[in-house]
Amino acid sequence: MAAARGARSFLRTVLRRDGKPLNCIDGLTAPDYSGLLPFTRQLGSVANGEKIRATLFPGDGIGPEIAESVKQVFKAADVPIDWDEQYVGTEIDPRTGSFLTWESLESVRKNGIGLKGPMATPIGKGHRSLNLTLRKELGLYANVRPCYSLPGYKTKYDGVNLVTIRENTEGEYSGLEHQVVRGVVESLKIITRQASSRVAEYAFHYAKTHGRQRVSAIHKANIMKKTDGLFLQCCREVAEKYPEIQYEEIIIDNCCMMLVKNPTLFDVLVMPNLYGDIISDLCAGLIGGLGLTPSCNIGESGLALAEAVHGSAPDIAGKNLANPTALLLSAVTMLRHLGLQEKADQIHNAILKTIEEGKYRTGDLGGKSSTTEYTNAVCDHL
């Protein structure tokens, strides 16, 4: 697979602050992020009336239905996006080692923006899991989950409005384990300056562009002094570059306790891999579960893949009962990443109003509407 990739070296276009592109050949030079703005794509084309091409992976199970929902809402809102649909193949593609074809990955790389529905990883050996493939091939290094209480859907926690940003490539999930002797297993947790700085940069950039005041780094550096200590050091260095944003550090057990007592205390949370996994799921639980949580993965050179993190729910597939909220909210996150704030706000408010009204709610929110009824209601509210 490496040989095939070497045969076609492709250029990534990364933008400098003055708008001129900097070409760097993938894998041969590591771009220096300090002078660049690698997080957003050029939007000059939108102003000209051109559409942005975005890859769409409908996924399995309820995936196709909720993807239809998103397409309908986007059309009603007149969003300048052209969907490029890609499907998971039925056989393993030898170039990627999984069921995702090389073409679909290329399409995401080219378009730089994507939306993914729930995918069920087929059980078996000899292939990588779909999520792992996407993560490695697209270099997705940060997972962003905005968690806010949906007005109208009451959980035991009110006023939640926080964003969890999780480092997605290293840490405890490096997969490097071995058995030392029988009955003794070691697992390596790796923290590098490069990955920590990258995710810290993204976190502060996100906070700045979305008008957030505070970034909290979550760690356990009192016990894991060197590893989480390095993570904290990188966060501190980045914090100095953004003096207008408050920065604090919170130990993870303290953070868990504060989250369940008073989640309104938090704004943006940035964390290494394992803590991020746990805390982001905890926050999803605070607002009502994975069926309502948007999520977005950020990759190299401003690539963003928004996804719905819930399962594919094969039992209600095809019955027009699925709740498209998670995918819709993820699509909104995608629009914000592209800088289309107006359209994003429009759709976001429409969704919130629909849920708040309570007339059209799908089964998992306690209502009786079908997917299409709910989608129509959202379109009406635009």
Added chain:
Amino acid sequence: MRRGAMRVMEMVRWNGRRGVTYMPRPGDGEARAVTMIPGDGIGPLVTGAVQQVMEAMHAPIFFETFHVSGNMTSVPSDVIDSIRKNKVCLKGGLATPVGGGVSSLNVQLRKELDLFASLVHCFTLPGLPTRHDHVDIVVIRENTEGEYSGLEHEVVPGVVESLKVITKFCSERIAKYAFEYAYLNNRKTVTAVHKANIMKLADGLFLESCREVAKKYPGIKYNEIIVDNCCMQLVSKPEQFDVMVTPNLYGNLVANTAAGIAGGTGVMPGGNVGAEHAVFEQGASAGNVGNEKILVQKKANPVALLLSSAMMLRHLQFPSFADRLEQAVIGVIKEGKYRTKDLGGDSTTQEVVDAVIEKLD
């Protein structure tokens, strides 16, 4: 299944005495020595509270106090010797400097005395408003290995590795302790918390050990849950959990989350136990050294340590004293007149202690 403190209240409400009496052996009433480590921050305040209550009850224990601070490089050997002699210790919190060169004294103490099981009992107290009712979770956490092995090194500048070590020996003994605890305390379910879908070998070994031990206790239900799902379930439906057994790091998080759900870390009792020694301290470790403000105003919450000392009294086989202390503390919380700031009130530590002493019968 009865939940929360209701079970204790039921047992003790019958004329304030137990149903069938506890028959001691001759000589059991001899005063027992207990090592006391006040610790840092609010530690001295809350351990002082415990001492006052013990004196008021004329409990057959006396404290040997040692002053240990979190800034020391290691726990002094006379403290360790005292704990080895007395077998039981009551401890306030020891502050751990963040990112510095000193390793945590709490962890050192646990490794030195081989206190392999840490137990935190999270239950909703009657009269204390929380978002969830009927929470009664006991988190049993492996205390010596896992992510807290302290084995870290810098591979090259900018790349750091930390080793997480899981051994069959430690996983087995913590699983055995969890099931034994469930058996002796009439608990119905034991849940193992893990992340074996990602850390297949390490957490896989932990799960294997739990499954093996589960076979020996057919009367106790056993199930497994992935740690991120577990946290999500804890914030939405905590009533489904009973006893949870976890490796080191997850246990820390789960215990603090459960403590937060059930009323806060200021009220949850806990302890660390090994084959030969036991150290009792405030259950959930978050905030156990408190902060400047509550130290200066003397408004630290002594309830957690008082309930832990009740656990200690039961461990030392003084059940009647334990019941009286527990009943008094729960009664004070229920009344609601004397509550510290973290429970929504405004009392000082001393006021709460006086109220507890008054409530003792």
